[in-house]
Amino acid sequence: MDANETTSLSGQVQALLVEALGVPAEQVTPSLAFGDLPQWDSMGHMEVMMLLEARFGVEINAETIAALTSRPAICAYLEENGHA
Amino acid sequence: MPELEHAFSPALLIPDFLVGEVQSKLAYVDENIRQAQVAPAGDRITLYLQRPADQPAITELEEKTQRVVLSMVKGAFKLKVQVLEDHLDRPVPYSSDPHSELLARGEISPEAEGIYTLGPLLSRLILYFESLFLELADTFSAEPYRFPTLIPARYLERVNYFQAFPHSLSFVTHLRTDLDAIDHFSQHAACEPDGSLNTPPDSFAPLQTLLSPAVCYHLYFSLADQPLPAGKVTATAVGNCFRYEAINLTSLERMWNFTMREVIFVGPKDFVLDNREAARVHMSRVFAEIGLAYRVESANDPFFIGEFRKQAAFQSAFQLKFEIRARLPFNESTLAVGSYNYHQDFFGRRLNITLPDGTPAHTACVAFGLERMAYAFLSQFGFETAGWPAAIREACS
Numbered sequence: 001m002d003a004n005e006t007t008s009l010s011g012q013v014q015a016l017l018v019e020a021l022g023v024p025a026e027q028v029t030p031s032l033a034f035g036d037l038p039q040w041d042s043m044g045h046m047e048v049m050m051l052l053e054a055r056f057g058v059e060i061n062a063e064t065i066a067a068l069t070s071r072p073a074i075c076a077y078l079e080e081n082g083h084a
Numbered sequence: 085m086p087e088l089e090h091a092f093s094p095a096l097l098i099p100d101f102l103v104g105e106v107q108s109k110l111a112y113v114d115e116n117i118r119q120a121q122v123a124p125a126g127d128r129i130t131l132y133l134q135r136p137a138d139q140p141a142i143t144e145l146e147e148k149t150q151r152v153v154l155s156m157v158k159g160a161f162k163l164k165v166q167v168l169e170d171h172l173d174r175p176v177p178y179s180s181d182p183h184s185e186l187l188a189r190g191e192i193s194p195e196a197e198g199i200y201t202l203g204p205l206l207s208r209l210i211l212y213f214e215s216l217f218l219e220l221a222d223t224f225s226a227e228p229y230r231f232p233t234l235i236p237a238r239y240l241e242r243v244n245y246f247q248a249f250p251h252s253l254s255f256v257t258h259l260r261t262d263l264d265a266i267d268h269f270s271q272h273a274a275c276e277p278d279g280s281l282n283t284p285p286d287s288f289a290p291l292q293t294l295l296s297p298a299v300c301y302h303l304y305f306s307l308a309d310q311p312l313p314a315g316k317v318t319a320t321a322v323g324n325c326f327r328y329e330a331i332n333l334t335s336l337e338r339m340w341n342f343t344m345r346e347v348i349f350v351g352p353k354d355f356v357l358d359n360r361e362a363a364r365v366h367m368s369r370v371f372a373e374i375g376l377a378y379r380v381e382s383a384n385d386p387f388f389i390g391e392f393r394k395q396a397a398f399q400s401a402f403q404l405k406f407e408i409r410a411r412l413p414f415n416e417s418t419l420a421v422g423s424y425n426y427h428q429d430f431f432g433r434r435l436n437i438t439l440p441d442g443t444p445a446h447t448a449c450v451a452f453g454l455e456r457m458a459y460a461f462l463s464q465f466g467f468e469t470a471g472w473p474a475a476i477r478e479a480c481s
Contacts, residue, residue: 035429042430043244046394050159062164065401 009083013074016055020047033070045069056083086136091128092146094153098126101163106156109389111330112251113148116141119331155389161397166382169368172411172418174377178466181414182459183335185467196279198333198340202455205480209458212479214322216370217345217452221320223366224359226347229321231302234293239305243434245297248391252327254295254340257288295326299346300449307350308435315440316351318359322454336459337419348449352439356448360424363450364406374473377411377464379418404428410460421460422452
C-alpha cells in the first residue's frame with residue numbers, strides 16, 4: 001500500500017480487512033468478498049462488522065451484516081454514509 | 085444474613101429480544117442457582133438459590149451474572165425475526181399442561197434430571213410422527229443412515245463446537261485399562277446420596293469421546309476430506325442427542341437425552357436451499373392435516389456467551405435457521421419442535437467436503453425433536469382420543 005492508498009477510502013477498508021481477518025494486505029484484493037478467503041468466514045465476517053462499527057461509527061444491523069459481504073460493498077456503504 | 089433469593093439490577097439494561105437468551109444462560113452461572121429470572125423489562129435479575137449464601141458468595145454470584153450480561157448485551161446486534169408461517173390461532177381442544185397427566189398415567193418415568201422413560205402412548209405418538217418424517221425423507225429419495233450415539237472429541241473440535249456450545253456438552257469415559265483401577269472400582273464403587281459415583285477422577289481414561297449433540301454432524305464427518313460422491317448427498321437418520329441444560333431441564337420440553345429425526349442435504353448452494361424450502365412446504369401441508377397450531381420463524385442456536393453476540397447476529401442476518409414453534413396453550417408459550425437449517429459452506433470448508441468444481445459443499449438439514457413433537461401434540465389435543473385427528477387416533481389405537 002502506498003501513502004495515497006492508506007488515506008483513500010478503499011485503502012482504509014483494505015487496512016480494516018487486513019486487521020479484522022488477520023491476512024496480508026496483498027490478499028485483500030479490490031473485489032475480495034465473503035468466502036474468498038478461509039479467514040472471511042462467518043466469524044471473520046462478524047470481526048469485520050464490529051471493526052467497521054468501531055472505526056467508522058456506522059450502524060451495523062441485520063441488514064448491513066447480510067449486505068456488506070465484499071470490499072466494494074463496504075466502500076459503497078461508507079460513501080453513502082458520509083465517509084467519501 | 086445468608087440469602088436464599090437475591091435480586092439486583094443488570095449492569096446493562098437487557099433489551100427485550102435478549103431477555104429469554106440471557107435468562108437461559110444464567111442457568112450456567114453457578115451450581116447454587118435453583119432458578120434465575122430476568123424481568124420482562126430487562127431491568128431486574130432475581131436468583132433463587134439451593135442453599136443460603138453469605139455476602140461474599142452473593143457478591144461472587146452477582147459478579148459472575150454480570151459477566152454474562154455484559155458479554156451478551158454490550159454492543160448486541162438486534163436480531164431480526166422473520167415469520168414464514170403463522171398458524172398459532174388454529175383452534176385446539178386442550179389447554180392443560182400434560183406433564184402431570186403423563187406422570188399419573190406412567191407415560192413418563194423420570195430417571196434423573198432430563199432423562200425419561202416413555203410409555204406406550206408417547207411411544208406410539210412418536211412412531212406416528214416418525215412415519216410422517218420418513219414420508220418427507222422419501223419425497224427426496226433420502227438414503228437411510230444409522231449414526232453412533234458417541235462422537236469423538238476431535239470431530240467436535242474441528243467444527244468449533246467447544247467454543248460455541250461448551251455449556252451443553254456431555255462427556256463419555258471408561259475406567260483406565262488397568263487391573264488395579266478396575267479392581268478398586270469393583271470393590272469400592274458406590275453412589276453418594278446425590279447420585280454421583282464416589283470413584284476418584286484418576287480412575288478414568290482421558291476424555292476422547294462425547295455423547296453426540298446432533299444427528300447431521302455424523303454425516304458431514306463421514307464425507308470429510310474427499311470430493312462429494314456424485315456432487316450431492318441426501319440422507320436421513322434418527323438418533324439420540326444430548327444437550328445438558330442444567331436447571332433448564334424441565335419435563336419433555338427440555339431433555340438432556342432426546343431423539344431427533346433429520347433429513348440432511350449436502351451439495352451446491354441452490355440444491356440445499358431449494359430442498360430446505362421444499363421440506364418446509366411439505367411439512368406445512370402435513371401440519372395442516374393434523375391441525376397443529378404453530379409458527380415458523382427465524383431463530384438462532386443457543387451459542388454460549390462468548391460466541392453468542394457474533395454467531396447469533398450472523399445466523400439472524402443471513403436467516404440461516406427457522407424454527408417450527410408449536411403453541412403450548414397451557415401457558416401461552418411456544419416450543420421449538422423442529423427446525424429448517426442452512427449452514428452455508430461452514431461444514432464444507434471446515435471438513436474439506438468439496439463439490440466437483442473444487443469449491444466447498446453447502447449443507448442444510450431439517451430436524452424434528454420427537455419427544456417435543458409428541459409433547460406439543462398432547463398439549464394441544466389432550467388425552468381424549470375422540471378429539472384427535474382420525475389418522476393419529478387410528479395409528480395410536
